[in-house]
Amino acid sequence: MKRVIAALAGFALPAIVGAYVALAPVGGSLAPLDRVAARIAEAAGRDVAVAGFLMLGLLLAAAAALLIGWSGGQETGEEESGEEPREAEADERGALLLTREIEQEEEGALTAAAAPVPPPIVLVRKPRDPARDWFADTSWLGGLPRLGERAWPRDTNGAPLPFAAQVDLAHLAAAAPVAGLPTTGSLAFFLGAGAVVFVPAGAHDFSDPPSDLPPAFDEGGAAFPSRVTRLTRWFFPFWPIDLLPLDLPAPHDPTGGTATQGSMEEAVALQLQRRVSMRDHPFYAAGVGAPVEALWWHSVSHLADQLHEALDACSRPLAVQRAALDRKRAAVAQLQADPAISHEAVAHARQAAADAAEELAEAQDLCAALPDMAEAVDRFVQGREPWSQLTADELEVVADILAEVHERFGELVRYHVPGSLAQLATLSLRAMVAGPAEALAAVPREVLERINRDYRLPPVHQHLMFAELGTDQIEGLHLLQLGYDDMMEWNWAEGGVYRFRIDAADLAAGNWGAARLTFHDQ
Secondary structure: HHHHHHHHHHHHHHHHHHHHHHHOEEEEEEEEHHHHHHHHHHOOHHHHHHHHHHHHHHHHHHHHHHHHHHHHHHHHHHHHHHHHHHHHHHHHHHHHHHHHHHHHHHHHHHHHHHOOOOOOOOEEEEEOOOOOOOOOOOOOOOOOOOOOOOOOOOOOOOOOOEEEEEEEEEHHHHHHHOOOOOOOEEEEOOOOOEEEEEEEEOOOOOOOOOOOOOOOOOOOOOOOOOOOOOOOOOOOOOOOEEEEEEOOOOEEEEOOEEOOHHHHHHHHHHHHOOOOOOOOOOOOOOOOOOOOOEEEHHHHHHHHHHHHHHHHOOHHHHHHHHHHHHHHHHHHHHHHHOOOOHHOOOOOHHHHHHHEEEEEEEHHHHHHHHHHHHHHHHHHHHOOOOOEEEOHHHHHHHHHHHHHHHHHHHHHHHOOOOOOOOHHHHHHHHHHOOOOOOHHHHOOOOHHHHHHOOOOOOOOOEEEOOOHHHOOOOOOEEEEEEOOOOHHOOOOOOEEEEEEOOOOOHHHHOOHHHEEEEEEEE
């Protein structure tokens, strides 16, 4: 290092003078030097003068380097003549070796820390195309699984678990290779107590569901109903998916803190909206106030089923009103037994009891009349093809029936019967777009185009694989997240998500039975 410094110092001054001669005149405050440079250039020629100064610089640099080298050799010779310099040199070499070992360990740690993290993969429902086989896809949501020889998983009480999704691992590896995951076969995901089943590669048929499989949802209602009704369905809609990898930043902010779920989901949204239409609202057949131009007999059948559900539930509001009447009659008796109570107070209590008795009688009359209305709708819909469209006159009749039902039966039907034709049409279109070919064929072309364009993603939280969202991070691999999705009849809390996760050791061992399912109410 000393030789280099000395050589540069020897070369610098002649080189600077030569450069000034080459560039002169510079002008300004350096004008006096311009005259000197001009004389040198006139005496020897500008090119010869510049070359001479450079040659002088090289000679001075070589001389300085030789002088420093001779001096250093003298000092080295003096050190080698004693033991203490040798011990110092050994210590220096040991320190150098130790430093190299530390650097190698640090490099190894950095390499391990920089192991590739799988990118978030969004599960995007495919557009429905009447021209292709809907059931030939190898990655899908809902419907039935293809388990091959694997058993349908059950919870600790022996109840079969509801099926949610199956992902082709070759499909996944093509989208984004993930360390530790197999590249053949598939993973089937089940809700309830939660289970992940690895299915080896092969041509498997859809598995037969267990005879004791609990219901998945009520059409137009809640997921996982506690009782079976006319509207109960045992499988969620079948919907093939695309696996869309996203190029997102690491889940840590530049200051070293952990990214929030909101910031990660904003990043997901920014990437997605360039490739797939986003939405922030449930699917609806018609805009607010817009007329319903098409309705199907499936909608009228649903209305009939809902009327029967309201009829079966009549005993509950009657019991509530009867209990209220009993309390008011007891209050009248108590007031009458107290001589200190005024006649006005007793009369007021009697009137309240009389009003309650009248309301109960009206409710009993309505409950007695509701079967006739339900049977009339049953007769109206009998023999109709569910996916055939109503005529304009038939549509007007259904509108009148719906209005009469709500006006006449009020509280008895408000939690059961849809309030508008648009709600009935929405129910049918959701069933049709994910239904069999004959149902899909009845969907108006412009409606199918709108669904395929605007409703392939859920409205709140996305269906994701491998996404790490904020403080929820724990060790292991986040396998799958499933959010609220009205098109899938996944009507759990709109802010909530189901998440499957497996620890790193269990992933490495292929111990899929150790995967865990949790529900997060955001």
